[in-house]
Amino acid sequence: MIHSMFFYKQLTKAEVGQTGTHEIYIRLSNGFDYETFFGDTPQVNENGTITIYFEAINTSKGLDETVNVPIRFVYYSNSNKEKRIPSLGELFKENNVEVDDIVCLESRRVDDKYSFYIRFFKKGNIRIEPSSFSFTTVGDENKENIISTNKSITPLQQIFYGAPGTGKSCGIKKALAGNNVPNENIFRTTFHPDSDYSTFVGAYKPTMEVVPHYESSTGAQIEEKRIAYNFIPQAFLNAYVRAYQTDENVYLVIEEINRGNCAQIFGDLFQLLDRGDDGKSDYSIKADTDIRTYLEEVLGDDNEGIKGGNLCLPANLYILATMNTSDQSLFPIDSAFKRRWEWEYVPIRNEEKGWVIAADGKEWVWWEFLNAVNEKIGSITDSEDKKLGYFFVKPADGHTITAKTFVGKVLFYLWNDVFKDYGFSDDEFQTEDGKEMKYPMFYETEGGKDVNERLIARFLSNLKLKTVDAADVIEEEITAEDDEA
Secondary structure, three states: OOEEEEEEEEOOOOOOOOOOOOOOOEEEOOOOOHHHHHOOOOOOOOOOEEEEEEEEEEOOOOOOOOEEEEEEEEEEOOOOOOEEEOOOHHHHHHOOOOOOOEEEEEEEEEOOEEEEEEEEEOOOOOOOOOOOEEEOOOOHHHHHHHHHOOOOOOOOEEEEEEOOOOOHHHHHHHHHHHOOOOHHHEEEEEOOOOOOHHHHOEEEEEEEEEEEEEOOOOOOEEEEEEEEEEEEEOHHHHHHHHHHHOOOOEEEEEEOHHHOOHHHHHHHHHHHHOEOOOOOEOOOEEOOHHHHHHHHHHHOOOOOOOHHHEEOOOOOEEEEEEEEOOOOOOOOOOHHHHOOOEEEEOOOOOOOOOOEEEEOOEEEEHHHHHHHHHHHHHHHHOOOOOOOOOOOOOOOOOOEEOHHHHHHHHHHHHHHHHOOOOOOOOHHHEOOOOOEOOHHHHHOOOOOOOOOHHHHHHHHHHOOOOOHHHHHHHHHHHHHHHHHO
16 A cells, blocks of 8 residues: 655746746645655754755656656744745756646655655646645555546635624634634725725825934934825735735635625726636736835735736635625625625524523523524514524623623614514513513613613513523423333
């Protein structure tokens, strides 16, 4: 049995020596486990690097005609912990390696003996996620099939939507953390009615600068604060620049995307959202003078991110967004914008946190309340959009949702955003003396309490909910009957 480990990587301009440094190399992702890949645990050198020398077999001329190539792996542990294989000029030249070509490194182990292979694929012959890393154990007869298999690409533009509190933002956060995405590769913004192109992309803004000058009488140097106008990049440009400065995946996260005028906010960037099979924008756009000047200063005028004065989304820039379907959106999202995104519905589900609602000396299970109130919402509104998710409100102590929090967040939403257009004549909204519950009544208190906890208890009882204690009693009675039987 042959044990093989594969590393796939799409080569950048920097790696093939087209950015002015003339260095030819392969940069390996942060997830590259060199100890497992090379079967060695090396020592750190005095200069803070780890160096492994090995002989790789160049199979560009076929498996039967191999040439041993000396390769050096370097791990710069004392700085940014970059991992790379440098000085590959001759190998790249021999194989006519170009920008966007794909390199495959294979570590093959038979018993305790390791051998290493390097293969190159032309762009389009294999689809991979940039800097992806995968490994498997295969027999020699299956090796070629694995190399030629297409790898799926995570959607580059995705909107997560659903009822409020379903954990959309939290899900994105956990996914990024689970993939060990560093903070410097994550950029966040939140859309709102006042959001526009300048707050999303960037614009000139007044800033304070310290300007040194000399007194004419004494010649002493003093500093003076003055107002200056500088171009200030915002979330989009910050993510855009970072994506062109690294081989790693970069994520732009937009919260509440439907609360802003997307047509106004994106402007001509809208065209960039059309991505090709390679992950890049199918159509570039001309950058305005301010943006072009800024990008040329930061990236260099020969960088693909601003070459020829054009903007183009790179394949390693992912745009993720969230939206609550219940929001009364000021600006509807048109169909042309919608079809440029992948959409993922986030359903309401029991997160099993054990949360309870506390009021009037009693407790009710939060998830049971959600089931009951969401059923009521569905029956009245004929809509899923206004239902409550598990994280609609969070207990401060991680367990108990207080009566004050319940009224101020949950009941406020139900009375003012959900049921107000349908009336409160149903039995669920009746007080003990048959009057209609009105929201201000929840603040008619006695005994110095913040809210009317007795009325809260009445509302929960109207929903046919059992208190935690009552539920325990019922369970005990059933258990006792079973034992007797």
